[in-house]
Amino acid sequence: MDPDRSTLQAYLAEEGLDGYLIDADSTDPDQRYVSGFEAPDPFQTLVTDDGVSLLVSELEYGRAVTEADADVVARLSEYGYRDLLEEHGRYEARIRTVAAFLADHDVDAVAVPRGFPTGTADGLREHGVSVTVEPAGIVEDVRAVKTASEIDHVRTTQRANEAAMATAETLIAEADVEDGRLVYDGETLTSERVTRDLEIELLRRGCTLEDTIVACGEDAADPHDRGSGPLEAGEAIVVDIFPQDKETKYFADMTRTFLRGEPTDELRRRYEVVHDAHQAALEAVEPGVTGADVHDVACDVIETAGYETLRSNPDAETGFIHGTGHGVGLAIHERPTVSPGGGELEPGHVITIEPGLYDPEIGGIRIEDLVVVREDGYENLTEYPISLEPSARR
Numbered sequence: 157m158d159p160d161r162s163t164l165q166a167y168l169a170e171e172g173l174d175g176y177l178i179d180a181d182s183t184d185p186d187q188r189y190v191s192g193f194e195a196p197d198p199f200q201t202l203v204t205d206d207g208v209s210l211l212v213s214e215l216e217y218g219r220a221v222t223e224a225d226a227d228v229v230a231r232l233s234e235y236g237y238r239d240l241l242e243e244h245g246r247y248e249a250r251i252r253t254v255a256a257f258l259a260d261h262d263v264d265a266v267a268v269p270r271g272f273p274t275g276t277a278d279g280l281r282e283h284g285v286s287v288t289v290e291p292a293g294i295v296e297d298v299r300a301v302k303t304a305s306e307i308d309h310v311r312t313t314q315r316a317n318e319a320a321m322a323t324a325e326t327l328i329a330e331a332d333v334e335d336g337r338l339v340y341d342g343e344t345l346t347s348e349r350v351t352r353d354l355e356i357e358l359l360r361r362g363c364t365l366e367d368t369i370v371a372c373g374e375d376a377a378d379p380h381d382r383g384s385g386p387l388e389a390g391e392a393i394v395v396d397i398f399p400q401d402k403e404t405k406y407f408a409d410m411t412r413t414f415l416r417g418e419p420t421d422e423l424r425r426r427y428e429v430v431h432d433a434h435q436a437a438l439e440a441v442e443p444g445v446t447g448a449d450v451h452d453v454a455c456d457v458i459e460t461a462g463y464e465t466l467r468s469n470p471d472a473e474t475g476f477i478h479g480t481g482h483g484v485g486l487a488i489h490e491r492p493t494v495s496p497g498g499g500e501l502e503p504g505h506v507i508t509i510e511p512g513l514y515d516p517e518i519g520g521i522r523i524e525d526l527v528v529v530r531e532d533g534y535e536n537l538t539e540y541p542i543s544l545e546p547s548a549r550r
Contacts, residue, residue, distance in 0.1 A: 158305075159189050159225060160298050164203055167267070167294055174263040176203040176290070179254070179276045185486035186269055186295040188405055192225030198273075200254055201226075204261055211257045230257060251279030258285055269295065293491070300483055300491040301504040306406065307528050310484065310506055311537050313401045313408035314526055316361035318540045320354040321410060322549035324370065324395045327353060328387065328414050329546035338387045338416060347372065347383035350395070358399045369396035369411075376413075376520030379478055379512060389417035392427075392519040398488050407488045409508050410538055411524035414546040426463075426513045427521050427544050433457035433511040434523045434542075437480055437494075441509070441527060441534040447498020451480040454511040463513055467496070474515040481508040484526060505529040506537070 164176055178201040180187040182194040191201040191210060199220075200211040207227030212220045217231040232238075235256040240249035254276065258266065265286035268277060270293065277287045302310070331338035331345045338345040347370040355365050371383030373391035387393055396411040413427065437454040455465045455476065464475035479495025484506050492499055494507055501507070510524030525538040 173265045173267050175266045177266040189299050255283040309404040309406035314537050316363045317408040317410050320357045323354045323357045324350050325546045326548045326550045329548045333389045344386045363399040364402050365399045373519050374516045377514045377516040394520050407484050411522045413521045429461040430521045437509045446500050447492050447494040450494050454480045501529045503531050
């Protein structure tokens with residue numbers, strides 16, 4: 157990865173600051189992006205006009221030298237951390253070490269991200285370092301515009317995601333229907349069983365999944381209900397999978413809605429409306445339009461069909477009750493947003509398009525694809541078919 161640090165360095169020059177400091181482990185997307193390094197414990201990344209410098213533990217030093225996107229890698233021992241630890245305790249030793257690291261780079265004033273640890277900020281201030289919280293989320297904005305290699309990373313994760321979705325869809329398609337429930341290999345098919353099998357498929361393909369959604373009937377009427385228990389015939393089953401590649405750390409995201417048996421006329425109509433809104437929103441994606449514009453297109457379709465949205469009724473508890481999409485990358489939810497207030501879309505933005513309709517008395521429906529904004533419109537990174545009736549795809 158070759159992160160673009162020019163915007164960050166321009167901000168430092170404009171504000172008269174010496175550097176930009178991140179204090180986090182590599183699960184923090186900004187840390188991962190700027191440092192290019194993976195470590196389970198917090199470490200410090202400093203961006204200055206001279207480049208990128210890391211401060212890491214002795215344990216991580218060797219890997220950081222060979223793996224990080226850094227010009228300089230320093231270890232705690234270079235600043236007497238062990239002696240400081242014995243004299244001052246862990247917190248103060250760490251603060252004094254970071255302050256010495258900054259001084260070594262002639263840094264008296266730093267900008268930090270909004271999620272910067274308060275303890276570190278207060279401690280550095282006590283040692284004479286000026287700490288300014290940068291409110292705009294500069295690194296988040298830079299991360300939002302993906303390079304070709306980043307888009308390939310997302311695409312690879314989405315291919316694994318599609319294999320997991322095929323696992324889920326096949327289980328649903330091949331299940332028997334007994335007394336209104338789905339039965340697979342003689343056992344009731346549950347959300348938990350489907351989740352387990354799709355997670356195994358993701359692991360085979362080098363991905364991890366902290367959570368997923370396999371929600372049926374009333375559970376599916378809550379967009380973020382993970383689902384539990386038996387899967388029912390005649391009820392919509394929402395499967396929303398959002399894995400992360402274990403090596404690159406890039407996420408993907410996709411949702412499909414399936415139904416075994418015969419849907420009610422109302423449920424089928426809702427599915428068709430969501431599908432129409434999904435297609436209309438996709439067609440609206442191009443550089444220069446805003447995320448809010450795309451969201452409005454989805455709302456237009458749904459409201460014209462006679463259903464409420466949060467645009468038509470901010471207090472709505474049923475209907476279309478979330479935004480149309482969000483950015484995806486090193487975080488599963490990142491900039492830009494495809495929702496009210498969403499800003500201008502640019503080539504390289506990777507976003508979801510995922511309208512839905514929800515009502516506890518009927519169930520939930522959502523269809524989601526992952527696309528990248530291109531100069532001439534968009535490219536759909538999702539190759540998985542859209543169908544209410546499930547098919548065996550493994």
